[in-house]
Amino acid sequence: MSPEPTARGVSIPPMRLPYPIAVALIFAVSAVLSLVAAGFSVSKIEDASELAVRRALNLKGHDWAEVESDGLRVVLTGIAPDEATRFNALTAAGTEVDTSRVIDEMEVAPTADLTPPRFSAEILRNDSGISIIGLVPASLDREDLKDRLQRLDRDSPVSDLMESADYPKPKGWDQAIDYAIKALFDLPRAKISASPGLVRITAIADSQQEKDRLEQRLSRAAPPGLRIGLSISAPRPVITPFTLRYLINEDGGQFDACSAQSEEARDLIIASAREAGLTGPYSCTIGLGVPSPRWPNAAQLSIRALSELGQGSITMSDADITLVAAQDANPLLFDRIVGELENSLPDVFVLHAVLPEAEPDDAAGPVEFSATLSPEGLVQLRGRVSDETLRDMTDSFARAAFGSAQVYTATRVVQDLPADWPVRVLAGLDALAHLHNGALTVTPDDVSLTGISHDPEAKARIAGLLSDKLGDAQEFSLSITYVDPPAPQDASPDPEVCEERIAEIQKSGKIAFEPGSATVASDSREALNQIADILRECGPIRLEIQGHTDSQGREEMNQQLSQARAQSILNELRGRRVPTSSFSAVGYGETQPIANNETEEGREENRRIDFHLIRPEPTANTETGLEALEAETETPNADAPDAGTEDQ
Incomplete structure (x- = not known):
């Protein structure tokens, strides 16, 4: 290249960048272009990831979640309704981008207060000791409860297997526990399941008489607001020795003793005795301890043999059978019948036959x-x-x-x-x-x-x-x-009899009130006095005093009036020195009519006070343990004490 001429005719050669500077400039320009391209690419990737994750969350119904891209990271924010929903949102995001790129900054909404648990306790008492298991409130004094149980039997250990939860005591809890411990004083072998407002008792009595006594006593002792279920069984006694004794004399046949292992065995024995001339009343105890399943067959054969002899006695004691003939029995007939009986008796049974000899005269007097x-x-x-x-x-x-x-x-x-x-x-x-x-x-x-x-x-x-x-x-x-034992001088009448006697008084003298008030009418005082006399005689029975109205007026007002009238009767009885600790007053308003409210006569019948005996709830023998209590508390119970409709 030729030098360019200047104005003065002088030529200047062209300028050239040094090589290092040129290389640096090239690298700088390339870097800028790369950064611009990379930034554009990252922005594209961020937008694509954010859109993909947001679309996946929306498809799963997680519109509460927010998505924000930060480079290659995808940040999830928002408040999940629960932990399971939060985890489901993370899973949905992981289907669109790599899970390592998903940053979880979501929160879970605070949960509402948990429902209080079902508190219940099961107390078991037997010869080995006393144990209590269940879920109880944390505020329960467990040491005091153990001391109270220990006082039932100082020589038996008390095992505490309870768990506790930090929730307030539910209504009726203390009442149920107090009654359960009180009931155990009379029950050396029992299982008691207690929950708020409900106690179920499963126990064993030594006899039917003891069973009846316990049921009456436990029913009387229960507070009126507590529902109870009684399942008391009287198992068959163990008879030892297993005995049967049947006699035939001039007056006919009779049992001195009779034992059988079942109803079928008893029926077979009694049928044989009737064929042999059974007269008068008899009883045959069903129990355990029979020496052989063929006991009724041996009894049937023995009674028939005695019947053929005419008079005498047959005694069975376990597997030993003693046949005693009358003194004047025919020896040949005696030998034949004894031989036949010996050959026909089932195995195990052994026969001893006696033919008494005539007694000689004894001038020295009787030896006795x-x-x-x-x-x-x-x-x-x-x-x-x-x-x-x-x-x-x-x-x-x-x-x-x-x-x-x-x-x-x-x-x-x-x-x-x-x-x-x-x-x-x-x-x-x-x-x-x-x-x-x-x-x-x-x-x-x-x-x-x-x-x-x-x-x-x-x-x-x-x-x-x-x-x-x-x-x-x-x-x-x-x-x-x-002979029936004489009744104790201070024995209280049966609660059902008391209820019937009160109903009889109300038939002839209904309890009435002043119109629209809870004041007892003056002409009803005498009927109330008679009822008070009966209740003092009956003692601490569980009684519900029920107030009822007709359907005139507002339902809420009728409910309040019936409650006030029932409470007024309770107060009147207290004033007459009737023990009312086991009584409760409940108003039912117009909800339980006994007559047509369309007529004046019907409305007059519906305006009434009833005295209702609170009876234990029936309990099936197969219902045991805490399962029964849980089933009871899971189902809303219209008969709960708070609803005022117990035992209707």
Whole structure:
């Protein structure tokens, strides 16, 4: 290139950048262009990721979530209604971008207050001790509860297996626990499930009489606002020895004792006895301890054999059978019947047959021992004993059984008495101790006991005792009459009877009030006095005083008026010195009419006060433990005490 001329004709050569500067400029321009391209690409990626994640969240219904792109990161914000929804939103975002790029800044909405748990406790008491398990309020004084349970039996351990929750005590909790502990005083073997306002009791009684007594006592002791369920069973007794004794004399057949293992076995035995001339009342105890499943078959065969002989007795004690014929029985007939019976009896059973011989005349007088028990409890011992040792034994035994101050001994020692005389005398005295009053006569051939008992099972029990102690082939005779025990002087009438008597009074003298008020009308005072007399006599029964109105007026006003009237009657009874701690007053307003409210006569019937006995709720034997309580509390109960409709 030629130098360019200047104005003065001088040429100047062209300028060139140095090589290093040129290279630096090139790199700088390239870097700027790269940054611009990268920024454009990142912006495109951010926008695409944000749009994809937002679309995925919207499809899943998470419109509450906010999406913001920050470079390659996708930030999720917002308030999720719960933890599960938050996790579902994260999962939805992870389907569009890599999960490592998803930044979780979401929050979870605070949860509402949790529903209080169902508090319940189950108390188990048996011979091994007392244990309590369940969920209880944290405010419960557990040490005090254990001390109260320990006082039931100082020698039995108390196991605390309870869990607690920090929630207030529900209404009716303390009342249920207090009643459960009170009930355990009468129940050495029981399971009690307690929850607010409800107590269910499962227990075992020794007899049907004990079962009835416990049910009545527990029902009376329950507060009126507490619902109770009673399931008390009286298991079959264990009979030992398993005894049956049937006699036939001039008057016909009769049972001294009868035992059977089932209703079917009892029916078979009774049917055989009827065929053999059974007369008069009888009882046959169903229990455990039968020596063989074929007990009724052996009894049937034995009774038929005795019937063929005509008179005598048959005694079965476990597997031993003793047949005693009448003294004048035909020996040939006796041998045939005994042979047939021996061959037909089921295995296990052993027969002892006795044909008494005629007694020779004894000019020296009867050889006998006698004891008499008066209704006042005085005992006189007379007759013959074999030696001084036996006299001391009979005197000591009688004083131990009847009381030291009640026994008068006038026996004499006579030689040559039967070898089993001591056994017969002591067994007879033991049997006499089961009677209210009676007489015992022991002879070489017989032990005879007559008297009166207040126990319907005494005759069967005595027959088993004598059969067991006298042994096989020993004869004894019983003439025991059952008499109902005298009622205690201070016994309260049955609650159902009290309820019926109050209803009878109200039929002739209805309780009325001044119009529109809770003031008892003056002409109803006498009826109220009579009801108070009955309630004082009945004692602490569980009673609900119910107030009812007609349908005139507003429903709310009728409800308030009925409650006020029921409370007024409760106050009137308190003023008449009636114990009302187990009573409650509940107004039902117009909700329970007994007549048509369209007529004046019907409305007059509906305006009333009812005295309603609160009865325990029926409890199925299969319903046990905390499951029953949970089922009870899960279902809204219209009969709960707070609703005022218990036991309607």
